[in-house]
Amino acid sequence: TTESDTAFKITRKTDITPAAEREAMLANPGFGRVFTDHMAVVTYTEGKGWHSAEILPRQPLMLDPAASVLHYAQEIFEGMKAYRTPDGSVQLFRPDANARRFRHSAERMAMAQVPEDLFLDAVTQLVKLDKDWVPKPEIGTLYIRPFMIATEAALGVKPASEFKFIVIACAAGEYFSKDAGPVSVWVEERTVRASRGGTGTAKCGGNYAASLTAQMEGKEHGCHQVLFLDAQERRWLEEMGGMNVMMVFEDGTLQTPPLDSGTILHGITRDSLLTLARDRGLKVKEERYAIDQLYGDADSGKLKEVFACGTAAVVTPIGTFKSTEGGCTIGNGQTGEVTSSLRKALCDIQFGRAADTHGWVKKI
Ligand code: PLP
Ligand code: COI
Numbered sequence: 001t002t003e004s005d006t007a008f009k010i011t012r013k014t015d016i017t018p019a020a021e022r023e024a025m026l027a028n029p030g031f032g033r034v035f036t037d038h039m040a041v042v043t044y045t046e047g048k049g050w051h052s053a054e055i056l057p058r059q060p061l062m063l064d065p066a067a068s069v070l071h072y073a074q075e076i077f078e079g080m081k082a083y084r085t086p087d088g089s090v091q092l093f094r095p096d097a098n099a100r101r102f103r104h105s106a107e108r109m110a111m112a113q114v115p116e117d118l119f120l121d122a123v124t125q126l127v128k129l130d131k132d133w134v135p136k137p138e139i140g141t142l143y144i145r146p147f148m149i150a151t152e153a154a155l156g157v158k159p160a161s162e163f164k165f166i167v168i169a170c171a172a173g174e175y176f177s178k179d180a181g182p183v184s185v186w187v188e189e190r191t192v193r194a195s196r197g198g199t200g201t202a203k204c205g206g207n208y209a210a211s212l213t214a215q216m217e218g219k220e221h222g223c224h225q226v227l228f229l230d231a232q233e234r235r236w237l238e239e240m241g242g243m244n245v246m247m248v249f250e251d252g253t254l255q256t257p258p259l260d261s262g263t264i265l266h267g268i269t270r271d272s273l274l275t276l277a278r279d280r281g282l283k284v285k286e287e288r289y290a291i292d293q294l295y296g297d298a299d300s301g302k303l304k305e306v307f308a309c310g311t312a313a314v315v316t317p318i319g320t321f322k323s324t325e326g327g328c329t330i331g332n333g334q335t336g337e338v339t340s341s342l343r344k345a346l347c348d349i350q351f352g353r354a355a356d357t358h359g360w361v362k363k364i
Helices: 019-027 068-072 095-108 116-129 205-220 268-279 291-300 337-350
Strands: 031-035 038-045 049-057 075-077 080-084 090-093 141-150 162-172 183-187 225-229 237-240 244-249 254-256 284-286 303-310 314-323 326-329 361-363
Touching: 038 116, 049 116, 068 141, 075 095, 075 205, 090 116, 090 337, 095 116, 095 141, 095 268, 116 141, 116 162, 183 205, 205 225, 237 244, 244 268, 254 268, 268 284, 268 303, 268 314, 268 337, 291 303, 291 314, 291 326, 303 337, 314 337
Parallel strands: 183 225, 183 314, 254 284
Antiparallel strands: 031 162, 038 049, 038 162, 075 141, 080 090, 080 141, 090 361, 141 162, 225 237, 244 254, 244 303, 303 314, 314 326
């Protein structure tokens, strides 16, 4: 019921960004502001399936003001990256995992399913056309943002019958403007990100909108990110606003919250790091960990390192936690050894500097 006509029609931008201007924009891109010249758009209509696949000059969307996405937030997205390798070629990292998670998110939000090959084709075609926008590895990566919105003009509360699947891309330097030095994290006690049966495992816009007051509160306390606790006991670590969390203990164990609560996003970086840790013989635990344990273990020195991980954040060390009651410093507040060596191992594969023994990278 899906694929109708999904060969991409390519319309190139005529006034493409001149090379010198593009290079200047790529010199210090920050995150999420320097966009490429094109976008991919595919339309879904009930009864017809996916059709009108196009690569177009990047441009504003025309939406009916009654479009469901604007009222009932039927919206999902993905985050993935293209990397420039030492020989100048461009590659993706586990794009099939993003395509799968996108299907999962669509299912949870009662949206049309984007077939995985259509998802991969849209991403590949866009990156191919905008290849020159992939920064040099010393600068960063091309961040790719596939997303889907409900476009049907109808105010009745029901799953929409029309959708657009769109892919845009932007240059990305460090997500945190601290040269990957340790960040500080606000322990959120007032609001929760997800509860059992909710939408925590879906990558839907609403989850992020709901996290913003906590993010603001954290910022007021000088923090870069927010750590959310479980909704029931307000005690167990779940994840951050836009990344998963991992701990390293004195005995070398790497621990991260388990996914069985159904409230945590199944991070692809999380999964990759657990695999790399197991490869090198580290003990890996996917077990609950409480915030009071974290404070105690940080004080006693048992907890050595904590880091955040995700596509945008890569692996970002956490130096301090702050909360209404105080907080704690992790280790000496500096980047830990396991954190930096896992980060390096992951990045070496992503940028094509190390052998990809897991079949994770895909050349464009
Ligand atoms: N958790 C949340 C809430 C996120 O937004 C992200 C980022 O996508 C992650 C975790 C990490 O997921 P991934 O490693 O697949 O980027
Ligand atoms: C990503 O890492 O892709 C995300 O979606 C997180 C967001 C904070 C940019």
